[in-house]
Amino acid sequence: MDPGDNQPAPRILSSRLLTAVWAALACLTGLTMLLASIDLGFYNVLAALAIATAKALLVIAFFMHLKYEGRLLKGLLFLAFVLLAIFIGLTFLDLAFRAPGQS
Amino acid sequence: MNPAGHPDAADDRGFLAPPGGRRGLGSWVFSTDHKRIGLLYLGCILALFLAGALLGLAMRLKLMTPGNELLAAQTYNAVFTLHGVIMIFLVLIPSIPASFGNFLLPLHIGANDVAFPRLNLLSWWLYLAGALVAFVSIFSGSGAPDTGWTFYVPFSQRTTTNVSVAVLAVFILGFSSILTGLNFVTTIHQLRAPGLTWRRLSLFVWSLYATAWIQVLATPILGITALLIFSERVLNLGLFDASRGGDPLLYQHLFWIYSHPAVYIMILPAMGVVSDIIPVFARKRIFGYKMIAFSSLAIASVGSLVWAHHMFTSGMSDLAVLVFSFLTFIVAVPSAIKVFNWLSTLYKGSISLEPPLLYTLGFIWMFSVGGLSGLAQGAAGANIHVHDTYFVVAHFHYVIFGGTGLGLFAALHFWLPKMFGRMYNRRRALAAFWVILAGMNLLYFPMFILGLMGMPRRYYDYLPQFATGQFMSTVGSWILALGLLLMFHNLYAGLRRGPLAGPNPWGAATLEWTLPSPPPRENFAQEPVVHKGPYDFPRQGGHA
Amino acid sequence: MPEPRRDQAGAKLGMWLFLYSEMVLFGGLFLLYAAYLHRYQPEFHRAAQGLDALLGGINTVVLITSSLFMALSLTALQTGQPGRCLGMLALTVLLGASFLVNKALEWGEKFQHGIYPGSPGVLALPPGEGTFYSLYFALTGLHGLHVLVGVVLLGVVMLMLWRGRLRQDHPALLENAGLYWHLVDLIWLFLFPLFYLIT
Numbered sequence: 001m002d003p004g005d006n007q008p009a010p011r012i013l014s015s016r017l018l019t020a021v022w023a024a025l026a027c028l029t030g031l032t033m034l035l036a037s038i039d040l041g042f043y044n045v046l047a048a049l050a051i052a053t054a055k056a057l058l059v060i061a062f063f064m065h066l067k068y069e070g071r072l073l074k075g076l077l078f079l080a081f082v083l084l085a086i087f088i089g090l091t092f093l094d095l096a097f098r099a100p101g102q103s
Numbered sequence: 104m105n106p107a108g109h110p111d112a113a114d115d116r117g118f119l120a121p122p123g124g125r126r127g128l129g130s131w132v133f134s135t136d137h138k139r140i141g142l143l144y145l146g147c148i149l150a151l152f153l154a155g156a157l158l159g160l161a162m163r164l165k166l167m168t169p170g171n172e173l174l175a176a177q178t179y180n181a182v183f184t185l186h187g188v189i190m191i192f193l194v195l196i197p198s199i200p201a202s203f204g205n206f207l208l209p210l211h212i213g214a215n216d217v218a219f220p221r222l223n224l225l226s227w228w229l230y231l232a233g234a235l236v237a238f239v240s241i242f243s244g245s246g247a248p249d250t251g252w253t254f255y256v257p258f259s260q261r262t263t264t265n266v267s268v269a270v271l272a273v274f275i276l277g278f279s280s281i282l283t284g285l286n287f288v289t290t291i292h293q294l295r296a297p298g299l300t301w302r303r304l305s306l307f308v309w310s311l312y313a314t315a316w317i318q319v320l321a322t323p324i325l326g327i328t329a330l331l332i333f334s335e336r337v338l339n340l341g342l343f344d345a346s347r348g349g350d351p352l353l354y355q356h357l358f359w360i361y362s363h364p365a366v367y368i369m370i371l372p373a374m375g376v377v378s379d380i381i382p383v384f385a386r387k388r389i390f391g392y393k394m395i396a397f398s399s400l401a402i403a404s405v406g407s408l409v410w411a412h413h414m415f416t417s418g419m420s421d422l423a424v425l426v427f428s429f430l431t432f433i434v435a436v437p438s439a440i441k442v443f444n445w446l447s448t449l450y451k452g453s454i455s456l457e458p459p460l461l462y463t464l465g466f467i468w469m470f471s472v473g474g475l476s477g478l479a480q481g482a483a484g485a486n487i488h489v490h491d492t493y494f495v496v497a498h499f500h501y502v503i504f505g506g507t508g509l510g511l512f513a514a515l516h517f518w519l520p521k522m523f524g525r526m527y528n529r530r531r532a533l534a535a536f537w538v539i540l541a542g543m544n545l546l547y548f549p550m551f552i553l554g555l556m557g558m559p560r561r562y563y564d565y566l567p568q569f570a571t572g573q574f575m576s577t578v579g580s581w582i583l584a585l586g587l588l589l590m591f592h593n594l595y596a597g598l599r600r601g602p603l604a605g606p607n608p609w610g611a612a613t614l615e616w617t618l619p620s621p622p623p624r625e626n627f628a629q630e631p632v633v634h635k636g637p638y639d640f641p642r643q644g645g646h647a
Numbered sequence: 648m649p650e651p652r653r654d655q656a657g658a659k660l661g662m663w664l665f666l667y668s669e670m671v672l673f674g675g676l677f678l679l680y681a682a683y684l685h686r687y688q689p690e691f692h693r694a695a696q697g698l699d700a701l702l703g704g705i706n707t708v709v710l711i712t713s714s715l716f717m718a719l720s721l722t723a724l725q726t727g728q729p730g731r732c733l734g735m736l737a738l739t740v741l742l743g744a745s746f747l748v749n750k751a752l753e754w755g756e757k758f759q760h761g762i763y764p765g766s767p768g769v770l771a772l773p774p775g776e777g778t779f780y781s782l783y784f785a786l787t788g789l790h791g792l793h794v795l796v797g798v799v800l801l802g803v804v805m806l807m808l809w810r811g812r813l814r815q816d817h818p819a820l821l822e823n824a825g826l827y828w829h830l831v832d833l834i835w836l837f838l839f840p841l842f843y844l845i846t
C-alpha cells in the first residue's frame with residue numbers, strides 16, 4: 001500500500017478557465033445585489049446565502065484546485081462544514097426552543 | 104557529562120549526545136529533532152504540573168478546617184483560578200500528545216521526524232510564550248485572575264483583575280495546540296513506513312490521530328472565545344452583555360463547544376498509552392484492535408456533540424437539556440468498549456506485574472469510577488442536584504488526574520528507559536504507586552459525598568457538617584504529595600544512575616524498541632519495512 | 648529519502664488542515680451571528696440599511712478579482728513564466744491593499760457618525776441594532792486582519808520569487824499562500840450578504 005494517501009498529479013489550469021470562473025463569480029455578485037433590492041422577507045437571507053455558497057464552491061473547486069485533489073481533502077472539507085453546521089444546529093436546540101419569558 | 108571521551112561512549116547516548124559537539128541550552132531550544140522537542144515539552148509539563156500541584160495543596164490546606172483563614176478570600180479565588188488554568192491549558196492539554204506523542208509518533212510509524220519539524224519547534228515556542236504570558240498575567244495589572252479557569256461572563260467582563268492578559272495566553276496556547284494537531288495528522292497520513300498500513304498502526308498512534316483531529320477542529324473555537332472575552336473587555340463589544348441585548352449563555356455554548364472535547368484531548372492519548380502497555384505485559388495480542396481504534400474516533404466525534412451538558416441549570420431550553428443528556432449517555436459507549444477490551448486482553452494473559460502495568464491498572468480503576476460518576480451527572484435530573492458541587496470536582500479529578508495523570512505516569516515508567524537508556528528501581532516504583540493511589544482516593548472520594556451533601560465548589564468557607572470530609576480530603580492530599588515525591592525521585596535517580604536498560608527491556612513489539620536506548624538522532628538508519636502488527640510478540644522459546 | 652512529490656502533498660494537506668481550523672475560528676463568530684439574527688431579525692434588517700451595499704459590492708469584486716490574479720500567478724509559475732507570475736502577484740497585492748483602504752474609509756465614515764465598538768452612539772441604539780454593529784466590527788475586523796496577513800505573506804512570496812528561490816517544480820509555498828488568500832476571499836463572500844444585503 002502506498003503510504004501517501006494524498007498524491008494527486010499536479011494540474012495546471014488554463015487562464016481561460018480561471019477567467020471564466022471569475023466572470024461567473026462577478027455575475028453572481030451582481031445577481032445577489034439585484035435580489036437584495038427585491039423584498040422577499042426572510043427568503044432574502046436564504047437566497048443571499050445560497051448564492052454565497054455557490055460562489056464559495058466555485059472558488060474552492062477552481063481557484064483552490066480542490067476539484068482536482070484526492071478524495072481525502074474533499075472529504076475533510078465536507079467534514080469541516082458538517083461540523084460547523086452541527087455546532088450551530090445544536091446550539092439552536094437551545095436558542096429556538098426556550099420557553100417564553102426565558103428570553 | 105562524558106569524562107571518558109571515548110567516541111563509542113558518546114554514541115551510546117544517541118540523540119542526547121551534543122549534536123556536532125554543540126552543547127548547552129541552544130542545542131535544545133533550537134533543535135527541530137522531534138525527540139528533543141518531546142523532552143522539552145515533558146520537562147515544562149512536569150515543572151508546571153508541580154507548580155499546579157503546589158497551588159492545589161495550598162487550597163487543600165486552607166480548606167482543612169472551617170473558618171480557616173490561611174489564605175485571604177481574594178487570594179483563594181486567584182489560587183483556584185491559577186490551579187485550573189495551569190493544570191488544564193499548560194499541563195493536561197499538551198501533556199501526553201506533546202511530550203510522548205512528539206517523541207514516539209515518528210518512531211512508531213518508522214519515520215525520521217514529523218512532517219513539519221520547524222513548525223513543531225514553533226509549537227513549542229508558542230507554548231513557552233503562552234506560559235510566559237500566563238505568568239505575566241499573575242504578577243501584572245491589578246491582581247491575578249479570579250474567574251476560575253472557565254472565564255464565565257459576566258464576571259470575566261467586569262472583574263478588575265488581569266483577565267485580558269490571561270485570555271491572550273489561552274489564545275496563544277490554543278494556537279500551539281492546533282499546530283501540533285495538524286502536524287500529527289499530516290505525519291500519520293504521509294510518513295508511515297512501507298508496509299505500515301492503517302491496521303498495523305499502534306493504538307497509541309490511533310489515539311494521537313483522533314486527538315489531533317479534535318485539536319485542529321475544536322481548538323479554534325477556544326481561540327475565538329478567548330478573543331471575544333478580550334474584545335469584550337478592551338473594546339466593550341457587549342455581545343454577551345444582557346443589558347445591551349446580548350445573551351450570556353452563548354458564551355457558555357462557545358466555551359464548552361471547545362472545552363468538552365478538550366477533555367478528550369486530555370484522556371484519549373492516555374487511553375492510547377494504556378492500549379499499548381497492556382498487551383506487552385499480558386504477552387497477548389490486544390483484544391478487539393479494530394474496536395479500540397474505532398472507539399477513539401467515535402469518542403472524538405460523538406464527544407463533539409455533548410457540550411451543553413455543562414449548562415443544564417443555566418436556563419437553557421428543556422429540549423436542549425433532553426437531547427444533550429441523551430448524547431452524553433451515548434458517548435459513554437465507546438469508552439466502555441475500551442475498558443471491556445483492555446480487561447479481555449488481560450484475561451488469561453501471561454501477566455507480569457511490572458510498574459507500567461500497575462499504573463495502567465490504576466488508570467482503569469480511577470477512570471471507571473470517574474466515568475461512571477460522569478454518567479450520574481449526565482442524567483438531567485441528578486445533574487440539578489449535584490451541579491456545581493464537589494461531586495463535579497471529584498468526578499473530573501478522578502477522570503483527569505486519575506486517568507490522564509496515571510496514564511502519564513504509566514507512560515513515564517514505560518518509556519523513560521527508552522528515552523534515557525536507564526532503568527529505575529522497580530520496587531520503589533511499585534511502592535510509590537500504592538501511596539499515590541491511596542492518596543488520590545482519600546483526597547477525592549470524600550468530595551463525592553460532600554457534593555451529594557450539597558457542598559458547592561469554589562466556595563471559600565463551609566458549614567460545620569462538611570468538616571469531616573474536608574479534613575479527610577486534605578490528609579489525602581498530603582499522602583498523594585508524598586507518593587508523587589517518591590515516584591519522581593525514583594524516576595530521576597533511575598535516569599541518572601540506574602542500570603542500563605537495553606533496547607527492549609519489556610519485550611515489546613512496536614518499532615521504537617528495535618532501536619537502541621536512547622534512540623540515535625536520525626532514528627532509523629534505513630527506512631524500516633513493516634511485516635507485522637504492533638502486538639505480534641515473538642513466541643517464548645524462540646520458535647517464530 | 649522522502650520524494651519531493653510526497654513532500655508537496657504533505658505541505659498541501661497541512662495547509663488545508665490549517666484552513667479548516669481557520670474556518671472553524673470564523674465559525675464561532677458565524678454562530679453568534681446566526682443566534683442574534685434569529686433573535687433580532689427586524690433590528691438586523693434596519694441596522695443593515697446603515698451600510699453601503701454598493702461599497703460592499705465593489706469590495707467583493709475587488710477581492711474576487713484579486714483571487715483570479717492569485718490563481719493566474721500559479722498557472723504562470725507552473726507554465727514556466729516567473730515574470731508573469733510576479734506581475735500577477737503584484738496585482739493581487741495591489742487589489743488586497745485597495746480592499747483594505749476601502750474598508751478603512753468605510754470604518755472611518757462610521758466612526759465619524761459615532762458608530763464604533765462600545766461608543767455612546769452604539770450604546771444609544773436599540774439592543775439588536777447595537778449587536779449588529781458589534782458583530783460587524785468583530786467579523787470585518789478579524790477578516791481585515793486576515794487580509795493584512797495575506798498581503799504581507801504574498802509580499803514575502805514575491806520577494807522569494809524575485810530572488811529565484813521559488814522553482815517551477817516546487818511551487819508549494821506559492822500554492823499555500825494562494826490557498827490562504829482564497830480562503831480570505833471565501834469568508835468575505837459570506838460576510839458581504841450577511842451584513843450588507845439583508846436590508
Ligand SMILES: [Cu+2]
Nearest residue numbers: 363410412413
Ligand atoms: Cu463535558
